[in-house]
Amino acid sequence: MNKQTDDETIDERLAIRCQLGDQDAWNELVQRWNPKLARFLNRMINDPVAVEDLTQLTWLKIVRSISQLKEPRSLAAWMYRIARTVVTDRLRKQYRSPDSVHDATEPQGQDLAMEQFVESDQIASAMQKLHPKDREALVLHYFEHLSVAEVAGVCGVPIGTAKSRMNRARNFLRQILNSGDQP
Numbered sequence: 001m002n003k004q005t006d007d008e009t010i011d012e013r014l015a016i017r018c019q020l021g022d023q024d025a026w027n028e029l030v031q032r033w034n035p036k037l038a039r040f041l042n043r044m045i046n047d048p049v050a051v052e053d054l055t056q057l058t059w060l061k062i063v064r065s066i067s068q069l070k071e072p073r074s075l076a077a078w079m080y081r082i083a084r085t086v087v088t089d090r091l092r093k094q095y096r097s098p099d100s101v102h103d104a105t106e107p108q109g110q111d112l113a114m115e116q117f118v119e120s121d122q123i124a125s126a127m128q129k130l131h132p133k134d135r136e137a138l139v140l141h142y143f144e145h146l147s148v149a150e151v152a153g154v155c156g157v158p159i160g161t162a163k164s165r166m167n168r169a170r171n172f173l174r175q176i177l178n179s180g181d182q183p
Contacts, residue, residue, distance in 0.1 A: 008073060015072035030059065036144065037083050043139045044087045046128050054090060058083045080140060080154045091132050126176040134169035137162050 014032070017025030037058055042051045061082050069078055127135055133155070140151045141162075152162035 008076070011075040012072045015066070015069055015075040018066050019069065019072070026063075033079060034059070037079065040080065040083055040139060040144055041087055043124075043127065043143055044132065044136060045090065046124065050090065054083075054086050058086045061086065074153075077146070077150050077153050080144065080146070081156075084136060084154055087136075088132070122177060123173065126173050129176060130169050130172055134165045134172070137165035138169040138173075141166055 010032075014025050014029045018029055034055065038051055038055045041054045041058070042048065045051065045054070058079075062079060065082070069075065071078075127138070130138070137151050137155060140146045140154055141148065146154065148159055148162055148166075151166070152159045155162060155165075157165075
């Protein structure tokens with residue numbers, strides 16, 4: 001059995017136990033998933049103060065709706081969808097506010113292997129220039145290790161659209177990183 005299958009089995013059992021009201025299962029679920037959800041939210045908005053609030057809001061929604069989870073095997077994708085909704089709501093409010101300014105910098109530069117920058121400050125800064133939908137697909141696939149099909153499921157789009165968003169995001173990041181253009 002591979003690690004992903006083991007993790008899925010653990011998550012499935014935790015989901016069922018949580019649905020039955022097992023407090024120990026909730027504690028284990030939070031301990032297991034809080035860092036992952038916080039990391040996802042941070043990569044989506046890059047605001048540590050807001051990430052704390054959004055993480056708490058995500059958990060509140062998870063607790064309130066765990067009984068509605070029909071496929072415990074899909075716990076990871078289900079929780080990422082909730083986190084996605086929370087961050088999407090925040091971004092909508094942010095973009096609607098009169099003080100918000102959307103930075104639409106044009107990419108420039110040559111091809112570069114993205115892998116060498118995965119955890120660097122450069123890529124974190126460059127990722128903030130991506131459209132939120134493209135950033136979301138990239139984060140879910142490369143940082144949260146979801147399959148393309150799972151990314152599509154979380155984002156509520158066809159697989160081809162998820163692939164397209166990831167490809168667009170990769171190309172944009174390569175251009176930004178090659179040009180040395182940082183926010």
